[in-house]
Every structure is written in C-alpha cells, then in structure tokens.
Amino acid sequence: MKLNTKSRYAVMALADMAIFSDKKAVSLRDISLRQGISLLYLEQIFLRLKKNKIVNSVRGINGGYTFVKSPKELKISDILLALDQKVKTIGCKKDSKKSCNGKSTKCITHNFWDELDLHINSFFENKRLSDLLKNKEVRL
C-alpha cells in the first residue's frame, strides 16, 4: 500500500504555495525550484487541480496559480479527489451486489475493508492544508 508521487507532489506543491501566498500568484517554476519537483510534472498535476477548482490560473508574465479556497478551508481530501486518488481498499465495486470473488454475497472481509476505508478518509477529511504548516518556519 503506497501513496503515489502525484498526490504527494500535489500536497507538497500546494503547501509551498500556501507559504508564499502573500505574492499575487505563485508560478510553477518557483515551486519546481523550491521543492525539487519536475516542472513538466507539476504542469500535469496543476492541470487537474485547476479542472477540479482547487486553484485558479493567471496567465502571462507574472502569472501563476492562486487558491480558490484559502488553505485554512482546503481539505486534503479535496486535493486527493482532484487527482483521482480516492483510497480504495475493497476489492468489489462499492454499490455492486457482486462480491470481490464473483460470488453473490459480500465476502467475509468486506466490512473490514470498508471500515478501513472510512478510517483513512476521515483523516483526510479532517485535515486542512493550513494544518501542515504549523510549527514550520518558512524556508527559502
């Protein structure tokens, strides 16, 4: 069970943005340099963040990205959702009658995985982006 880099980078990049959000817009080039993430990869990630209304873009020479919601309101679960990174621990389709092994009743572990799912997602639901920045001095 592993988190992929896309989600990790997304959270990292947005946290970086939050730190430097005094500026009007934060450019991907700056984030890339500060956080050591490939610019091209960031572009791909922010495309999705934009489509999912996590950020706004400002084009042109002093452009970059700004937050739609403030970091204080932005839930981590929103970010993960934007990247299709919902946690998926059950083997069956959520609303299907079929079980993960093709039988007609839910398997003996179904409820357990479901519980796990809830446990993890509630963590993401209750964390805001601003929570990550507490006790953090700003680094250049």
Place this chain on the structure above:
Amino acid sequence: MKLNTKSRYAVMALADMAIFSDKKAVSLRDISLRQGISLLYLEQIFLRLKKNKIVNSVRGINGGYTFVKSPKELKISDILLALDQKVKTIGCKKDSKKSCNGKSTKCITHNFWDELDLHINSFFENKRLSDLLKNKEVRL
C-alpha cells in the same frame, strides 16, 4: 492509493481458516474453493505467512495449515507485515537524513505523511483477525 490483492487475499484466507479452525488443519484447496482464490496464488501467499510464523504447515494427505497464534491474538498488522505490505506514505527513507526531493532537510509535508502513516498503522495494530468474524454467520 490501493491495497493489493495479496494482502486482501491473505486476510480473506486467514479469516476463512479461522472459521474452519475446528478442523485440525485447513488445506489451501478448501480455502481456494470456498473463497474463489487461485490455489497457486494462495500457495505463494502462504509461503510467506509460514516464513513469518503466522501459520504452521502440516504436510501429507490430511495436511494443511494451522495458526501459530490464535485468531484472537493475531493482529492484522502481523499479516500485512508478513507480506511486506507496510503502509508507506512518505517519499523519503524513514531514517535517512535526506529528504524525498534530495535536499538535506525534511520536506514540508514530511510530518504530515508520517502522521498519516501512524493513523493507518494503528488501525491495523488494534484489529485482531477474530474481530472480522463478529456478526458473521458461517457460510459453507
């Protein structure tokens, strides 16, 4: 973020074993038939469970597998550990000084992932195999 089938099958197979643990040893063939998991795949999984002292094997014609610890004592975390399925949410090496992006200080999201890690693992630590079987009627 997804759980792999190996862990899911392992938990499922062991839960099946727990249900039928009145028998001396439970054969993989039986588990395979009851749970719809490939026999060959189960063999691979139980090899690791055995190496990690989750189960004992009994060879020969009425052979199969038995529990080392009883399902009441067996933690889910033990099972996942046996399959190298520790949850890994941080991008850096746990004890390395290096950060996930190659810099010398831990990245701004490091603490967050670490916290997540703890949150998930405590779930597995606090669940016993026998907990999965509550409110479950035995199915053939």
Place this chain on the structure above:
DNA sequence: CAAAAACTTGACTATTTTGGTCGGGTATAT
C-alpha cells in the same frame, strides 16, 4: 510591437509493480 514568461493540452514512453502461472519438487497418511 516584439519577446519572454507562464499557463494549456494531448500524446507518448520507459520502468516498475502487480497479479498471477508453471514446473518440478518433497513429505506423509492410507
């Protein structure tokens, strides 16, 4: 206006991981 900075978008790809299978064993109860 021209040029540079920065976002936009779809397609493409190498590598790794996953989810198994195969084949050829060995041990043991009947």
Place this chain on the structure above:
DNA sequence: ATATACCCGACCAAAATAGTCAAGTTTTTG
C-alpha cells in the same frame, strides 16, 4: 504405491506509475 498436499524458485503478461515532449495560447513589459 499413490494420492494429497505443502514447497519453492523462476517466469511472464498486463497494468499502473512517473515522467517527458511538442506544440501551442495568453498576457505583461520594454
């Protein structure tokens, strides 16, 4: 003996991951 069941390493196809590339468009500033 022989059937049943565990043992174990090697192998493999398909999917996912982690990025890259190319070819734009938009806006600011000199």
